[in-house]
Amino acid sequence: MISKKMENMVANSSAIRAMFEEGNRLAKIYGSENVFDFSLGNPNVPAPDAVKYAIKELLDEEDPVVLHGYTNSNAGYEDVRIAIADSLNERFGTHFCSKNITMTVGAAGGLNVILKSLINPGDEVIAFAPYFGEYRSYTDNYDGVLVEVSPNTTDFQPKLDEFEQKISPKTKAIIVNTPNNPTGVVYSEETIQKMAAILEKKQKEYGTDIYLISDEPYRELAYDGIEVPYLTKYYANTIVGYSYSKSLSLPGERIGYLVIPDEASDSEKLIGAVNVATRILGFVNAPTLQQKVVKACLNEKTDISYYDRNRETLYNGLKNLGFDCIKPEGAFYLFVKSPIADEKEFCNEAQKYNILIVPGSSFACPGYVRMAYCVSYETIVNSLPKFAELAKQYNL
Amino acid sequence: MISKKMENMVANSSAIRAMFEEGNRLAKIYGSENVFDFSLGNPNVPAPDAVKYAIKELLDEEDPVVLHGYTNSNAGYEDVRIAIADSLNERFGTHFCSKNITMTVGAAGGLNVILKSLINPGDEVIAFAPYFGEYRSYTDNYDGVLVEVSPNTTDFQPKLDEFEQKISPKTKAIIVNTPNNPTGVVYSEETIQKMAAILEKKQKEYGTDIYLISDEPYRELAYDGIEVPYLTKYYANTIVGYSYSKSLSLPGERIGYLVIPDEASDSEKLIGAVNVATRILGFVNAPTLQQKVVKACLNEKTDISYYDRNRETLYNGLKNLGFDCIKPEGAFYLFVKSPIADEKEFCNEAQKYNILIVPGSSFACPGYVRMAYCVSYETIVNSLPKFAELAKQYNL
Structure with a gap:
């Protein structure tokens, strides 16, 4: 009974949002410290x-x-x-x-x-x-x-x-x-x-x-x-x-x-x-x-050092593991080449390590994945060993 | 260059909003105590x-x-x-x-x-x-x-x-x-x-x-x-x-x-x-x-006594002046029969007394006008002599 337009919208509903909700579900099961949720651009830095x-x-x-x-x-x-x-x-x-x-x-x-x-x-x-x-x-x-x-x-x-x-x-x-x-x-x-x-x-x-x-x-x-x-x-x-x-x-x-x-x-x-x-x-x-x-608050300066540290740590960490990506100059996302053509499959594999990342298809760019690094520094640091296992799985 | 739908919308834009903006303009000229703005349902009672x-x-x-x-x-x-x-x-x-x-x-x-x-x-x-x-x-x-x-x-x-x-x-x-x-x-x-x-x-x-x-x-x-x-x-x-x-x-x-x-x-x-x-x-x-x-604030009670006093005062005041309206049982509006068929003309006349009221046409009911009495009690009391002059003009 919902409108036809919305039928389509619901069917193709945001993978990002679905993943964000999935992250919250996993956090309840495994504890939030064991879930590496890079899905949503929800800032981790508190308001000034x-x-x-x-x-x-x-x-x-x-x-x-x-x-x-x-x-x-x-x-x-x-x-x-x-x-x-x-x-x-x-x-x-x-x-x-x-x-x-x-x-x-x-x-x-x-x-x-x-x-x-x-x-x-x-x-x-x-x-x-x-x-x-x-x-x-x-x-x-x-x-x-x-x-x-x-x-x-x-x-x-x-x-x-x-x-x-x-x-x-x-x-x-x-x-x-x-x-x-x-x-x-x-x-x-x-x-x-x-x-x-x-x-x-x-x-x-x-x-x-x-x-x-x-x-x-x-x-x-x-x-x-x-x-x-x-x-x-x-x-x-x-x-x-x-x-x-x-x-x-x-x-x-x-x-x-x-x-x-x-x-x-x-x-x-x-x-x-x-x-x-x-x-x-x-x-x-x-x-x-x-x-x-x-x-x-017009004159408040955004403290970007927090995100900058995350950026450096995640970018360098992933590059060292053999992942392919360009270094971001702004925002708080890293866009990484999927080691396999089907990046949705790659996202599913990552999820087995409690790593939540978004398929590039959601951004009209299949073959890539997005990682939102507006998370705690600990999440980044603790995720790297998991990414290492994932890299090994793909022989990077 | 704006969309055709919006062209129509802008042309038929809210008379209520236009009047609310007009009220603010008049208040700057005559002082807010001399403008009787019954246009918008903007509560005058402060949040609890x-x-x-x-x-x-x-x-x-x-x-x-x-x-x-x-x-x-x-x-x-x-x-x-x-x-x-x-x-x-x-x-x-x-x-x-x-x-x-x-x-x-x-x-x-x-x-x-x-x-x-x-x-x-x-x-x-x-x-x-x-x-x-x-x-x-x-x-x-x-x-x-x-x-x-x-x-x-x-x-x-x-x-x-x-x-x-x-x-x-x-x-x-x-x-x-x-x-x-x-x-x-x-x-x-x-x-x-x-x-x-x-x-x-x-x-x-x-x-x-x-x-x-x-x-x-x-x-x-x-x-x-x-x-x-x-x-x-x-x-x-x-x-x-x-x-x-x-x-x-x-x-x-x-x-x-x-x-x-x-x-x-x-x-x-x-x-x-x-x-x-x-x-x-x-x-x-x-x-x-x-x-x-x-x-x-779920258990906060809305203090309706303030609006109730306004309701009684405005309703009784207008009835005594010969205006025709039914007594509202809820909300904070009074819907009054215009003394002339063209209620927009009546609203224009009212505006000459700095009384701002909204034509019923805006509510698909021409021949009537809406008065939002979510205003100060003083506004109601001070408006009544102006309404009296308006009533006299129409031989009520």
Whole structure:
């Protein structure tokens, strides 16, 4: 009796989520110290203390009717949006003001809101494999068609030639995610410039607007001092979707924002549509207490040393065991080549050692597996002997 | 460049929201004490102190990685869902367990999740006018068709004869809202029994499943000791959408739940679909801190005496001035007959006195206006002389 669309969705339901639930089941049986759950991007670093202090101060000093009430605009509190715009302008030399910012229920909420606002049935949305599998569901929610650019397994930078060929008059949006889930790759400034040039050219050729949607939950997680270019500066029709899930370790609180710059085509209309979409999709507004929290914590620095140690330890450990992978520059994922072509089978074998990893098929990139290293350092260290046994099994 | 669907949505955008924003604008000009904003159901009663204490205790005692992390299941924390099920069972003699409860981003999020799970394009959803205008948008999000039962302006109880005639083989769901927005009417047990009998009959006649969705943000706001029947006890295919927005005055925090009883057709499948819909629509999970807050505050009683005083004062005040309306039994709305047929014109006239009220057209019931009396008592008292001038203008 459920809808046909949902029948399919349930059947192809997230392998990541299923594995995360399986991890919790195994932890109950074997003890969590004996389960090596690399399945979900659920940060292991606690939210900074500033979050706790901010909440307590807000509770003591703000009128609860305002603090927990509907916001005047569905876009969120004006003061919060001003503070975010100012902070972005300071960091990236942009020129946003409050109207360019819409507070969202995390990045996932933001992506749904912007796709609902843009997509007509049959419109195409391009994503570069490997990509976060939910992009397909989000696009399908609005009867859009996800068009894949095949993975470049040499360095996992986007294949720009194929990208150019796949842009059609029906292309409405491109989703990029840098630092990338699942590869940890950061797109260089040169890549962004080339991508922007292709988009400009194709917009002119077809007389269309093509929006570049930058999904940025991992912006603050970049290692070795690498720069993550701010995309609105390279291409006018850029929309940014941000989340505090990873930067402040608040994934359960569902707080993020969209940036729609004045330079984007039909900016004003699009901002209006996003406002209405926020309401009618049932978000209504981003959770109010958390809006105020992120304002209070705008200058908090994400401590990436924790993830960095995990990154080094897992990457070096696996390389030494003979596994094949590139070193991530950002986010908290390692994308490892499966020693056998059928990576689902490899994941099943790993599970026999209580190692939970996600098949690359979930990211449109079979033959690889994703390991989320946002876990305790002990998990990494203790997993390595198990990975050693697994490597031996495959004669690595 | 925005999607065609959104073009229409933006054009017909919520008059309520527009008015709420207008109210804030006027307040800045004239001072909030001189603006009588009855536009939005944004509770004026602060959240109980227990909310504040619960949050502080959670911050001090829970592991932030868990408190602010993704929940193991998209349905929410297991302990929270158990506590809610137990509480419902105790209050209403039901037999729910945790799997029957899915935590949602308010009632609006819950309704979107359940409609996404149920509706195929062209499926019909029936609502009784006057109804909350968003039902139309929520249904349209999934290409469903909202079918209206015309208003019974005598007592605003549902027209059951017309209801029976409007059920078709395509009817997938009915949305009821009792206590009702915008009328304040509570459906009696007799009404519910008759409605259930009609649904049973039609299910048998067409060999279909018809789900009764009970939208219950106002359950705790019932006056004069009136009982609000718990609908799952009357009809097996009932789904309840609850929100803490009004009962705990937390509308901005976006926290509620869906109940899908075992007795509902395809219950297990539907629960699975709701889980997936929660994820792919971008909610992911209901805000985690607030999930724990509502668990801690399950035994808080909503203080309705504040709204009750407003209800009596506004109702009696307007009746004495010659306005025509029925006395609300629940919620915090008064639905008043416009002295002229064109109630939008009447709302415009009211606005000249800085009185903000919403046209009944927004609820599919032209000729009436809605007044949300979840405002300060002073607003009510001070508005009455303005209403008197307005009444005089129409020779009431």
